[in-house]
Amino acid sequence: MVVVGTDVHKRTHTFVAVDEVGRKLGEKTVPATTAGHLKALTWARLEFGEDLLWGIEDCRNLSARLERDLLSARQQVVRVAPKLMAQARASARTRGKSDPIDALAVAHAVLRHPDLPVAAHDTVSHELKLLVDRREDLVGQRTSTINRLRQRVHQLDPAVEPQLANLHREPARARLAEWLGTQDGLLAELAGDELADITRLSAAIDDLAERIGDRVRTVAPALLELPGCGELTAAKLVAETAGVHRFRSEAAFARHSGAAPVPVWSGNTAGRVRLTRSGNRQLNAALHRIAITQIRLTTSAGHAYYRKRLASGNSKTEALRCLKRRLARVVYQRLRTDDLTQHHSHQSTAA
Numbered sequence: 411m412v413v414v415g416t417d418v419h420k421r422t423h424t425f426v427a428v429d430e431v432g433r434k435l436g437e438k439t440v441p442a443t444t445a446g447h448l449k450a451l452t453w454a455r456l457e458f459g460e461d462l463l464w465g466i467e468d469c470r471n472l473s474a475r476l477e478r479d480l481l482s483a484r485q486q487v488v489r490v491a492p493k494l495m496a497q498a499r500a501s502a503r504t505r506g507k508s509d510p511i512d513a514l515a516v517a518h519a520v521l522r523h524p525d526l527p528v529a530a531h532d533t534v535s536h537e538l539k540l541l542v543d544r545r546e547d548l549v550g551q552r553t554s555t556i557n558r559l560r561q562r563v564h565q566l567d568p569a570v571e572p573q574l575a576n577l578h579r580e581p582a583r584a585r586l587a588e589w590l591g592t593q594d595g596l597l598a599e600l601a602g603d604e605l606a607d608i609t610r611l612s613a614a615i616d617d618l619a620e621r622i623g624d625r626v627r628t629v630a631p632a633l634l635e636l637p638g639c640g641e642l643t644a645a646k647l648v649a650e651t652a653g654v655h656r657f658r659s660e661a662a663f664a665r666h667s668g669a670a671p672v673p674v675w676s677g678n679t680a681g682r683v684r685l686t687r688s689g690n691r692q693l694n695a696a697l698h699r700i701a702i703t704q705i706r707l708t709t710s711a712g713h714a715y716y717r718k719r720l721a722s723g724n725s726k727t728e729a730l731r732c733l734k735r736r737l738a739r740v741v742y743q744r745l746r747t748d749d750l751t752q753h754h755s756h757q758s759t760a761a
Contacts, residue, residue, distance in 0.1 A: 487529040660739045
């Protein structure tokens, strides 16, 4: 098998082919368009045959089109985390940094890590990710607008300055709008405009949350039954997982989500581990929210497990880390269940 490493950029993609022991066989740079991708595919097939494995640096905004084009051509594609590529480049004998060097590092990372997550077409998770990302962007805009509005109201009258959470609610915004209507001057005018922006953003955020909820209730019913996992958290898990079938085991999923512990022992400290700082931080944050919620729910299995770890001598941080690792296993199993349910549903519909 020939591994083709890819360094992706906005305008061009650079490909470097290596054999099974990492020897460079050739390189090619093409435009970052579908025509360029097909040109690279033709080059690889003519030069190295049909047995190809494409390794792509995982930069979704830059590599998504390339992945779709290669998968449409029935190619094997795996995603290489930028950290793995950087490690491969740092340990290489070639010094410096260039597109061919980076592409070669991606190919070497593929050879070193045979269990990398594969790329796959997954319309459901892609659309959910677009909706979740859009909602989070709007929430960020609303928060910054609220902060500016509170500063203006403080200048007008510190006693009237609203709390941050209050401006998420329509009654509080209505009262503030009524008070601003009694004020004169440019400061009050700008505050009124920003209040209108907050109202518009809140309506858009609520609409997106409703759309996300409708979709996730259809595609992830088993995940929603997990205590502490709401609709937005479930949508984040489905979106960032991007197809649970990409992972060969729950351990691989836990490693990808940054929930697998890292051993840090030597000599008499045998058995000690620490939290990994790698992996998908969005997935990790979603698992963290579920863990914190389950700890507060005294009737949940997560609460009982957390208390058991504390009783065995773990610190709160260590017990939380163990709970997140356990939740990664549960989430993986429920995602698999939902994926199989959807697959059977599509088969029944086709029949």
